Amino acid sequence: MNVLIATFLVPTSPSGVVTYCRTLAKDLTREGVQVTQVDASHTPTVWKKVLGVLKRIMRPLGGASSVVYDEFAYFTGLYLATRKLRHAGIDLIHAQDVRSGVAAYLALGRRTPIMLTCHFNDDPVKELVLAYDLKPWFTRKLTAWYQYLFSYVKNYVFVSNYAYTQSRHLLPEDISKRVLPNTVQLEGLSVSRTPSPTLTITNVGHIDERKNQKLLIEIGHELRSRNLSNFNIWLIGDGPKRREYEQLAETLGLKEQVKFYGRHAAPWQLVAQSDLYIHTALNDNCPYSIIEAFAVQTPVLALPVGGIPEMLPESNGPLRGTDARSLANEIAPYFEADRRASLAEAQAVHADYKFNHRKSVSELINFYRQTAQEPSLVTAQAIPV
Numbered sequence: 044m045n046v047l048i049a050t051f052l053v054p055t056s057p058s059g060v061v062t063y064c065r066t067l068a069k070d071l072t073r074e075g076v077q078v079t080q081v082d083a084s085h086t087p088t089v090w091k092k093v094l095g096v097l098k099r100i101m102r103p104l105g106g107a108s109s110v111v112y113d114e115f116a117y118f119t120g121l122y123l124a125t126r127k128l129r130h131a132g133i134d135l136i137h138a139q140d141v142r143s144g145v146a147a148y149l150a151l152g153r154r155t156p157i158m159l160t161c162h163f164n165d166d167p168v169k170e171l172v173l174a175y176d177l178k179p180w181f182t183r184k185l186t187a188w189y190q191y192l193f194s195y196v197k198n199y200v201f202v203s204n205y206a207y208t209q210s211r212h213l214l215p216e217d218i219s220k221r222v223l224p225n226t227v228q229l230e231g232l233s234v235s236r237t238p239s240p241t242l243t244i245t246n247v248g249h250i251d252e253r254k255n256q257k258l259l260i261e262i263g264h265e266l267r268s269r270n271l272s273n274f275n276i277w278l279i280g281d282g283p284k285r286r287e288y289e290q291l292a293e294t295l296g297l298k299e300q301v302k303f304y305g306r307h308a309a310p311w312q313l314v315a316q317s318d319l320y321i322h323t324a325l326n327d328n329c330p331y332s333i334i335e336a337f338a339v340q341t342p343v344l345a346l347p348v349g350g351i352p353e354m355l356p357e358s359n360g361p362l363r364g365t366d367a368r369s370l371a372n373e374i375a376p377y378f379e380a381d382r383r384a385s386l387a388e389a390q391a392v393h394a395d396y397k398f399n400h401r402k403s404v405s406e407l408i409n410f411y412r413q414t415a416q417e418p419s420l421v422t423a424q425a426i427p428v
Contacts, residue, residue, distance in 0.1 A: 044411065045077040045132050047155075049125070049147045050139035051117040053084045057249055057281070057306060059331045060139050060162045063225060067137070070228075070404045076411075079131055081147065086120035094120065107181045110171055114188070118146045125150035135415045141167070141192045148195055158414050160200040164253075164328045164349055166210035189213050198414045200407065202329040203350025221410050224354070225329045226400040227311075227338050234315050234339050242274040242378050245317040245341070247310045247332035248324065250282030250303075257288055258323040261367035262374060264295040271375060276301045277317060279310045315339035319377055327351055337394035342386040344374060354397070359389040 048068060052060055068078045086094070094116045101112040125147040136157045138144025144157045163170060168186050171177065177185065193213050199220040201207040207220065244263075248254035256278050263276050278288070278301065285303060292301040307313060310332065314320055320336035322345035329350050336343045345351050347361040355361050364370035376382050 044134045044415065045079060046071060046411065047125070047128065047131075047133045047136045047147060048078060048080045048139070049082075049121060049136055049143040051083045051121060051143050052139070053082055059225070062331050063160070063162070064139060066227065070400075071408075074404065074408060076408065079128060079133060081121065081124050081128065081143075083117060083120050083124075085124035085127075087123050090120060090123050106175050107177060110175055110177065110181075110185065114142065118142050121146035122150045135411055137411075138196075141189065141196060145192050145195045156198070156414050157196050158198045158200065158410065159196045160202065161206050161210060162202065162328065163206060163210065164326045165206075166213055168213065169209075186213070198410070200410070203353050205350035205353065206328050219413075221406065223403050223406060224398060225331055225334055226398045226403045227331065227334050228400045229309075229311055229335065229338050236316065236318070239318075240273055242319060243277060243317040244274060244319050244321055245277045245279060245314045245336075246321055246323065247279045247314065247335075248322075248330070250278065250280050250285040250288060252284060253325050253327075254280070254282070255323045255325045257284070257291060258367065258370070259321055260288060260292050260295065260297060260301055262321075262323075262370050263292075263297050263300060265367045265371040266375065267297070267300075269371070269375070271378060272300075274300065274378070277304060277313060278302065279304045279307050279313055281306045311335035311339055314341050317341055318380075319344065319374075319383060321374070322346065322351070324348065324351075329354065334394075334398050337390055337398065340387055340391060342377070342383045343390060344377070344386075356389050356393045359386055359393070 048064055050060060050064055052058055054061060068080060071078050097112060101108045121143045129151060133151060133155050136144055136147045136155050138147065138157055138159045139162060141159055144159050148155060148157050168182065168189050171185060172182050190213050194215055197215065197218055199218055201220060201222050202225050204222050207222065246256055246259055250256055259276060263274065266274065289303060292298055304313065314336050320341045320343045322330065322333055322343065324346065326349045333343055333345060333354055343355065343360050344362050345355060345360060352361060362370055362373050364373055
């Protein structure tokens with residue numbers, strides 16, 4: 044079987060989707076599945092230049108113009124990139140976003156079935172509306188566009204049930220789905236912690252409003268106001284809010300305790316050296332950072348948002364507070380090593396069952412086989428106007 048992994052994200056994008064694609068390609072190759080990959084970097088050079096001109100015209104307009112440009116650019120870029128693969132013997136398209144999947148499907152002559160892994164945190168329309176503050180009339184057009192795209196896809200993988208419930212209004216009625224959470228298989232994994240009187244807290248993610256590292260810095264300030272000052276916070280990642288959060292740490296007197304590591308090729312290596320992982324995102328689907336913390340036996344505390352409640356044992360890890368003060372109340376007991384050890388043990392039992400990597404790969408390949416045997420021609424909805 045020859046599987047085409049299709050995504051608009053280039054390999055250097057700071058996204059868990061890129062991690063997913065990289066891991067997936069390795070796993071499939073290990074299982075004897077041939078893998079072909081296509082992304083926005085494979086867009087033909089001439090078309091890249093055309094898109095560059097359009098970008099300079101439309102992006103500065105912002106809002107709906109930016110969205111129209113992105114939808115057009117990514118769709119046409121993936122379509123033209125995949126046209127080069129018409130004779131590559133592709134048996135199945137495993138898309139990481141619906142635009143790329145449908146573009147690849149059309150480029151391959153509507154003969155190759157699509158499977159879509161849904162990585163979005165809510166649904167793609169809502170995320171664009173929030174990001175660009177779109178008007179209701181344009182939101183309706185965008186919803187119709189995505190319903191049209193999704194109408195081409197029958198087979199879906201969701202990394203959380205939350206993602207399915209949030210997006211089902213965009214999907215066809217007769218879909219076939221699997222809920223397969225992200226999993227990891229860390230290479231060269233060796234966990235060895237040196238006991239220290241200082242509690243090291245880690246957080247991994249793009250430094251932005253959604254990942255909400257600001258809250259963790261504020262929690263640190265609240266802990267120190269209670270004379271709990273024997274801690275460090277390691278923020279692993281980079282992003283548009285980094286400078287602002289560095290200034291916040293300095294303003295709150297935490298410059299020596301909050302360390303910004305920037306992007307790291309293997310963030311789990313730093314998490315493995317820490318005592319506690321705290322995830323403060325305002326919304327997340329199935330973040331790799333939590334799964335990697337489980338893998339290196341670092342106990343996890345996280346806000347119960349999006350798909351995260353599905354990842355944690357019900358009474359071992361979810362934070363109930365809503366502000367820095369109430370969250371500091373919950374976190375303070377974990378300065379005790381025994382509390383952290385108990386939490387890590389409970390989460391290890393849960394993770395062994397929930398995030399079994401080999402089982403997940405096996406289920407995915409079985410779904411591939413089922414999908415590849417189905418008729419590939421799809422009757423799509425009418426194109427929205």
